[in-house]
Amino acid sequence: MKRWVDFVCMLLLLLRNNSVLSQLCVATALGWLLLKLLAKRRQRRECFLVDFTCYKPPVERQANAELSIYVSLSAETIIPENLKFQWKIFLSSGLGEETSLPRFIFNDEMVATLEEARVEMEETFFATSDELFARTGVTPQDIDIVIVTVATFTAAPSHASVVASHYKMKESVKTFNLSGMGCSAGVLAVNMARDLLLVNPDSYALILTTENTTINANYPGNDRTFMLTPCLFRVGGAAMLLSNKPQDAARAKMRLLHSIRTNVAADDEAYACIFVTEDDDDVYGVRLRPSLHAVAAKAVANNLARLGPKVLPLSEQLYYAYNWLCVKWLKMKVEAYVPNFKLAFQHFCVHPGGRGVISGIGKNLKLNEYDLEASRMALFRFGNTSTSGVWYEMAYLEAKRRLKVGEHVLQIALGSGFKCNTAVWEVLREKHPLESSCWDECLHRYPWDTRKNYTDDFCDQWLSRLTPIQPTSNDLDINTT
Template sequence: MTSVNVKLLYHYVLTNFFNLSLFPLTVLIAGKASQLTENDILLFFTHLQDNLITVIVLITFTIFGLVLYIVTRPKSVYLVDYSCYLPPPHLKVSVSSIMDVFYQLRKADPLRNVACDDPSWFDFLRKIQERSGLGDETYISPGLIQVPPQKTFAAVREETEMVIIGALENLFENTKVNPREIGILVVNSSVFNPTPSLCAMIVNTFKLRSNIKSVNMGGMGCSAGVIAIDLAKDLLHVHKNTYALVVSTENTTINAYAGENRSMMMGNCLFRVGGAAILLSNKPGDRRRSKYKLVHTVRTNTGADDNSFRCVQQQEDEMGKLGVSLSKDLINVAGTAVKKNISTLGPLILPLSEKFLFFVNFIAKKLLKDKIKHNYVPDFKLAIDHFCIHAGGRGVLDVLEKNLRLSTIDVEASRSTLHRFGNTSSSSIWYELAYIEAKGRMKKGNRAWQIALGSGFKCNSAVWVALRNVKASANSPWEHCIDRYPVSELTKSDTCVQNGRS
């Protein structure tokens, strides 16, 4: 018997240990019961009659405990449907055409010093862009595609409103939910938070009711999508029989960078236009029409460490130009945050067999110390069917694929999303889930794990279970291109990002 078969047998026996033990126990009880005489049964009922009050008290307390559990347990949170925004075709840019956008952006910069201009910046951006993992069909904002590019407040607002309103219109059309039925609204946009807020803009546009519980989240980075889901879940546990609307987006116009700092140029190469709107419900009647049920959310914040806190920062460069700086430590910081997150999530979702191996490894490291150098990495594929890892960049995906021991197909949705739509920040995990649905892979009972990474530094997870065989919703962003994915170039190793940042 091979080692693989031995491990499979081990997992089966330990995972089904209770069921396997129950069978001989049932046979034993049945054998004993068959030996009971009529006098034994009569004696048992006589004993019950003599202790009738005790029996009634026990039954009463049991029923009271069950009722109390049913009443106080948190209501299930269902994902009715969601919508990922697909920008219009005229905003589509290829790898080569985006370079012209960078050039025009630099040319239009009023602070540009032509005499001190270093021409090597263009070659640097071109190399990064060509090896970033992004394809020829990503989207940029209406302001940046103009000549010269527009970074006015009006252009910034136009991008965000275009994405949010477009995603919500499609969501309401698909779900047939009246906007006035929404009781909770959570919006996350990290860098663009105008006054009135984006929540207020949505309330005004769709005429939501006046007593809606609305929250506007800013500065939470690319992991804010899961944070918004977690917050909406908590609110749904308090406010009964209602809908929660979550909107996740980011603005690319406001942070388009035209300066000399190469760590701040990286954002131009990775971030693209996108957003998602998600409809959650705690109504028991919505279970039948919902796609998923929320199982777990786990949030990890490593901001107490200085390197983690500073690895992604919005700031001004030496010339006063605003942008987002990406540290060369980003990949290592992300790896550390993921390890801490899965150490909390693992015990919640892993089967007993994996928990036991992890525990044995932990004890062995404590006892043997330096003799065991590596921690045991649990096989998450025993508990998770689909992985939606934030499409932050090819380097991050390579590290997580290796550290979590995932296969090529496990990260296919993430790599395909990065290639087709780029890094759309907090909404990327929803484009990835939509990819899995469009491929017809999401079956009833399957579990999907969304892993989001973001500034601060944060790693957040959400685990969903499919309530049925899930098909892609109408107007899915993958509707017209799913047959072209995955593409062969997605497997190329990423070295440019690390070399460019060093």
């Protein structure tokens, strides 16, 4: 502080001298000080995505449609009508034959334990982090901030502490553990990292996101509002490295421009549309109410209403304001105008929560199938991977060589609460041809037409094939002896 006081006093003394040289020195000093402040402010505001990786589960844990329904068949308490209902969800969900289930499904006992939940989490986090460190050259000791998001699984020590312990990170590392934040936590963590980087100059932030599916992979009850979760959610995860170091601007893949968070939990229906609880028979599960699509549409509309003025051209904003005035104040019978967000973004990563969610958001934003291709393919290949879903879409766009320097990408993530979080990225460099990707070895098969509808007769035919054969009395005697 004393140095700054002495510097100001020196400038005041120079100003008392009316010579041209003194005035030139003062002007030079003030200009240098202004440039210094602007550079420092720019440095504190920049948030770079250095790189990111997505988890690719082992091939031996892939679950086709028959294995998925076999998990439900193993629960003898499910009545045939609900089994058929669950099977129809499987077939029309938009999921393909290569999504992955947790490890315990492939064990003889098929019992979801706390240890199995920890194994799934650690496998995902360590695999993505190791690949990220290898690709960026950043070591675990260089990390200053760790943010971990696991939607429905909480443990002690926290997941962030598990990561810090495994990699022997420095004692000054700041760790944050986000649990219960739903599928939107992956984008929410980016918003949190940006805010932390604003007050921590020259820092690296590591973000790890996943959905622990072990505890929710099977629902043995008969309440249909609980049956969607095991049908849609699959194993997956992602790791992102964010930085505010100016030297990382040359090698970073993207720059974060905007991040908007919207929470409509004040609405009781929105708060309860996704709820972890027990059904009437005290069976644990995740309840999804039919009002989910309406709640999601409202949350997305509120979020984009805040994002629009930051990204849309002025002409589009004026036309929207004029339409709003005609509808709300003048009571004119005209259709409400939806701004054309394709004027601001070249690519869209819509939360792959299900085929209906993707189609609903695409319809509201007037997106075509090309715009929704990454979302549909991520759902088809990897399923609903919760917090990491939008990053599988980003990896798809990269693998297809669609991200060009200067283009903008919009990520839209939805989650319980109910929340809608968005992030706007500017592409700084394209993917290197030799970089690995979770889409390697299968990219040539996409895009794939996932719009299928199955009749009741088709479901009955498959169920008759999959119904387990009841053992005879002789079989029981042999097994007993």
